[in-house]
Amino acid sequence: MTLATLNPLAGQRLWQRVLSDRRVSIGGGILLLLLTVCLLSLPWTRDARGDLFYDRQHANASLLPPQTHQLWLLLGSTKLGTSLLGQCLIGGVISLTIGVAAAAISLVLGVAVGVLAGYHGGWIDSLLMRIVDILYALPYILMVILLKLALEPLLLRLWLSTAAANLVVLFLSIGLVSWLTMARVIRGQVLSLRTLPFIEAARAAGAGPLRIFLRHLLPNLVGPIAVYATLTVPQAILQESLLSFLGIGIQKPLPTWGSLASDGLTLALNPIWSRWWLLVFPCTLLGVTLLALNFIGDGLRDVLDPKREGAKI
Amino acid sequence: MVKFIAWRIAQLPLILAAIYLITFLLVWVAPGSPFMPGGERKLDPTVEKMLKEQFHAQSLGAFLRYYPARALRGDLGPSMYYNGWSVNDVLRYSLPVSVALGLFAMVIATVAGCGIGVLAAMRRDSLLDYASLAVALVGISLPGFVVAGILLAIFCDHLHWLPSSGWGTLRQMILPGVALALMPMAYIARLMRVSMLDTLGNDYIRTARAKGLARAAVVWKHAFRNAFLPVFTYLGPAAAYAMTGSFVIETVFNIPGLGQHFVNGVKNRDQTLILGTVLVYAAVLLTLNLLVDIGYALIDPRIDVTAKSPNA
Numbered sequence: 001m002t003l004a005t006l007n008p009l010a011g012q013r014l015w016q017r018v019l020s021d022r023r024v025s026i027g028g029g030i031l032l033l034l035l036t037v038c039l040l041s042l043p044w045t046r047d048a049r050g051d052l053f054y055d056r057q058h059a060n061a062s063l064l065p066p067q068t069h070q071l072w073l074l075l076g077s078t079k080l081g082t083s084l085l086g087q088c089l090i091g092g093v094i095s096l097t098i099g100v101a102a103a104a105i106s107l108v109l110g111v112a113v114g115v116l117a118g119y120h121g122g123w124i125d126s127l128l129m130r131i132v133d134i135l136y137a138l139p140y141i142l143m144v145i146l147l148k149l150a151l152e153p154l155l156l157r158l159w160l161s162t163a164a165a166n167l168v169v170l171f172l173s174i175g176l177v178s179w180l181t182m183a184r185v186i187r188g189q190v191l192s193l194r195t196l197p198f199i200e201a202a203r204a205a206g207a208g209p210l211r212i213f214l215r216h217l218l219p220n221l222v223g224p225i226a227v228y229a230t231l232t233v234p235q236a237i238l239q240e241s242l243l244s245f246l247g248i249g250i251q252k253p254l255p256t257w258g259s260l261a262s263d264g265l266t267l268a269l270n271p272i273w274s275r276w277w278l279l280v281f282p283c284t285l286l287g288v289t290l291l292a293l294n295f296i297g298d299g300l301r302d303v304l305d306p307k308r309e310g311a312k313i
Numbered sequence: 314m315v316k317f318i319a320w321r322i323a324q325l326p327l328i329l330a331a332i333y334l335i336t337f338l339l340v341w342v343a344p345g346s347p348f349m350p351g352g353e354r355k356l357d358p359t360v361e362k363m364l365k366e367q368f369h370a371q372s373l374g375a376f377l378r379y380y381p382a383r384a385l386r387g388d389l390g391p392s393m394y395y396n397g398w399s400v401n402d403v404l405r406y407s408l409p410v411s412v413a414l415g416l417f418a419m420v421i422a423t424v425a426g427c428g429i430g431v432l433a434a435m436r437r438d439s440l441l442d443y444a445s446l447a448v449a450l451v452g453i454s455l456p457g458f459v460v461a462g463i464l465l466a467i468f469c470d471h472l473h474w475l476p477s478s479g480w481g482t483l484r485q486m487i488l489p490g491v492a493l494a495l496m497p498m499a500y501i502a503r504l505m506r507v508s509m510l511d512t513l514g515n516d517y518i519r520t521a522r523a524k525g526l527a528r529a530a531v532v533w534k535h536a537f538r539n540a541f542l543p544v545f546t547y548l549g550p551a552a553a554y555a556m557t558g559s560f561v562i563e564t565v566f567n568i569p570g571l572g573q574h575f576v577n578g579v580k581n582r583d584q585t586l587i588l589g590t591v592l593v594y595a596a597v598l599l600t601l602n603l604l605v606d607i608g609y610a611l612i613d614p615r616i617d618v619t620a621k622s623p624n625a
Contacts, residue, residue, distance in 0.1 A: 134331050139557045139594040145579055146336060146587070149343040234453070241456040245561060246576055258456060265462045271470035283459055290454040 018303050027295035034289060038092035045090040052086035055253040063267070066277050076277035079267065082253075084260075088281055091255040095237050095286070098171045098256065099293075102236035105175025107229045110182025111221070115213060117183070118190025129187070132180050140177055144239060145248060147173035166251045170243070174236045182228045186221060193220055223304030230297035234290040241286065257286040314610060321603050329595060333381065336591045337584075341373060345582040368393050370584065380585070389589040394581040400589035403574055408593055410480055411570035414562070415555040417486055418493035422551060426498040427537075427544065430505025434513065435532060445506070449499035457558055461492040461565040478567035489566040493558055497551040504544050512540040538612075545612060549605040553598055 018024055044052045051058075051072035058072075061081040067073045072083035117128040135143075148169055155165040155172075193199060202216050241258020243249035245265075250256050264278025346361075365371045368391065369379035380390050389400035433442040451460070468488060469477040479485050512518065513536055521531045560572035571590055578586035 134328050138332055138335075139591065139598060140553070141557050141560060142575060142591055142594060145575075146339040146343075146591075149579060150339040153342075153344045238456055242458070242561060245456065245458045246564070248579065261456060261459055265458060269462050269466040269470070271466070279459070279462075283455060286456070287451075287454040291450060294453055 014303070018300060021299040021303055023295040023299035024303075027292035027299065030288060030292040031296070034092060034285070034292075035096060038089050038096070041089045042093065045086045052083050052089070054082060054086045054090045054255060056083070056086075057081045058083075063275055063278075065275075075281045076275075078263070078278065084277060084281060087255045087260055088257070088285055091257045091260055091282065092285060092289075094167065094250065094254060095240065095256040095258065096233075096289070098167070098174070098240050099233040099237040101171035102175035102178060102239075103229050103232040105172065106179035106182055106232050107225060109176070110179035110228070111186050111225060113179070113183040114186025115190050115217060115221075118187040119194055119209070119213070119217070121191075121194075125187075128183075132183055135177075136180055141239065141242060143177050144173050144243065145246075147176055148243070148248060163251065163254055167254070170240060170250060171236065174239050178232050178235060178239075182225070182232070185224050185228060189221055189224055190217060193217060223300075227297055227301045227304060230293060230300055234293040234297075237286070237290060257282045257289075261286060317610075318603075318607060321606070325596075325599055325603075328599060329592065330381075332595045333384065333588065333592055336588055337377070340582075340584045340587050341376070343582065368585070376584075380588070384588075384592070389592070390585045392583055392586045394578075394583035394586065400585050403586060404571070404589055404593055407569055407571045407574050410568060411556065411559055411563070411572065412597065414486070414489060414493065414559050414568065414570060415552070417490040418555045418559075419497070419548070419552060421490055421494035422498040422501055422555070423544075423548070425494070426501025427505050427541070429498075429502040430544075431509055431532060431537065431540075433502060433506045434509035435528075437510075442506070445499060445502040448495065449503050452496035452499045457492070457496070457561045458565055460495060461489070461562055464488055464492050465565065480568045480570075489559075489562045489568060492565075493555055493562045496558070497547075497554055501544050501547060501551070504547055505540065508543045509536060509540040512536045542609075542612065545605070545609055549602045552601040552605070556594060556597060556601075 041052070044050050045054050047053055048056070050056070051070075058077065058081040061073075061077050062079055064073055064077040066076040066084075072085060075084040075088060078084055078087065113128055113132070117125040151169045151172055152165065155169050156162065158165070199212065199216055202212050207215070237258065240249055240256055241261060244256060244259035245262040250259050260282035261279060264275070264282060267275040268277075268279030362371075369375050370393070383390060387401075389404070392398045392400050392403060395403065429441065429445050433439070433445050436442060465477055465488065468475045475488050476482075476485050477488075509532075513532070515536075518531060518536055521535050522528070526535075557572075559568075559570060560576065562568070563570040563572040564576070571593065574586060575590040575594075577583070578590060
């Protein structure tokens with residue numbers, strides 16, 4: 001299937017095919033735009049003296065509706081009088097960091113386990129796959145919560161700041177739970193690749209396991225890895241919002257889009273005086289980002305993994 | 314087939330034991346204690362020692378000598394935080410609630426999802442087709458609590474059609490059930506649509522139509538059974554979603570289910586309650602997965618579940 005990537009010319013065409021998929025280009029464009037805005041505004045959202053600072057609590061400015069004559073009130077203000085715009089901007093950075101970092105952890109773990117199981121086979125394969133089966137049976141979100149609980153003191157001992165430890169423990173615990181699908185898919189790929197003549201030829205030519213993995217297996221696994229890593233990012237972001245809702249997510253005053261949405265929920269849905277902006281803006285940003293990421297993932301899957309075409313939404 | 318089922322059932326206790334151990338270790342290394350939640354007030358060391366001895370939690374070994382053996386006999390021990398309650402009591406009241414909610418949501422999701430999917434396949438590019446796509450997209454792009462909150466605002470606060478919280482009557486079940494079912498329903502509808510379109514392209518469908526059978530009869534009698542297979546494989550994950558997704562739904566609608574007790578258990582570091590809820594969740598999930606696998610083999614006699622597929 002993706003054997004074509006071994007040929008550099010075919011590789012080039014593959015990239016063109018990926019980028020010409022409308023879902024990938026539109027999703028990628030939106031994501032790039034959001035990411036750039038959030039990252040470029042960091043100097044202002046982190047400047048403790050500025051109006052946009054995420055923890056600057058303006059006096060007499062609690063729950064002001066959006067207005068255009070002042071930049072920091074563009075999206076309104078929160079209960080504590082902080083700028084919702086500033087919170088949304090830095091919240092985007094944190095949400096995306098958690099998503100990408102969790103996906104990276106699940107990628108490394110999933111690929112390592114999948115390749116080891118698929119390539120080695122035998123008892124290692126059986127053992128690893130039974131472990132994956134057991135973990136699959138575990139209620140996913142329960143494990144994220146318990147891992148977070150268990151890892152927090154460990155990281156607090158390593159890091160100086162509690163905020164950093166809190167952030168790291170969030171994406172660690174989400175990442176450590178979401179590698180299972182990746183491991184299964186990669187194992188399946190490696191199992192079928194292993195029997196192909198070019199791997200045997202490489203082995204006959206005296207290539208070691210590491211070389212076979214890096215030069216021969218990995219290029220053929222790029223497709224499924226890219227697809228599943230992209231689809232893990234929105235899932236991790238959603239998991240974090242769930243944790244925030246349950247009160248065990250990111251620690252205040254740092255915001256994420258998910259925690260902003262869960263904070264704004266009751267105030268926005270108040271039937272007498274709805275502070276709609278507290279829910280609408282974080283949710284729109286969250287929704288658009290998750291849609292863009294899912295679009296990219298689905299588009300990639302259609303181009304790189306033609307076998308699974310039927311599974312798309 | 315019988316051998317396969319027996320083997321899977323024999324595996325269950327082993328998997329549950331592994332889950333028990335993993336959960337226990339995670340809970341054990343977590344900081345805080347159920348006897349002084351939040352560490353606000355320091356407990357007198359002698360009192361703490363007494364409490365720990367009372368709950369067999371002085372050391373890792375003491376805990377493991379006391380609780381697992383009892384758990385085997387179906388006794389999950391006393392709750393460390395709720396005075397005078399045993400974990401079994403807590404579960405006895407909350408498990409039926411969560412299971413009922415989950416199953417209710419699954420039924421809505423499957424029936425409505427299949428119906429919408431088939432109709433969307435029969436009328437491609439119609440309003441219904443796009444509506445189901447829109448719901449599916451909302452489902453994957455918004456957190457469950459936001460969807461539940463919006464439903465609550467529309468149907469309780471504005472329309473006053475349904476009660477906002479509580480548990481016991483069918484009217485109280487509708488809103489949380491729908492909120493929980495929305496995501497799997499949309500996914501099942503899309504899955505059903507794609508699979509139905511595939512199936513309708515087959516020769517035997519054309520033959521049946523050529524012989525003069527009505528379109529509806531062909532779709533529902535001939536195509537549906539085959540098109541349903543991919544949906545059936547999704548029922549396992551959907552059940553897992555319905556069980557664990559109920560966490561948030563239970564909180565939003567104030568339903569006294571399992572999820573709330575787990576969250577409270579975590580917040581209070583109630584080690585026995587956490588262990589109990591995780592174990593019950595895992596047992597329910599494992600049983601549902603097993604049922605889906607068995608059902609899959611029954612629906613499609615060609616499928617050999619015992620064979621090892623390379624893409625498993």
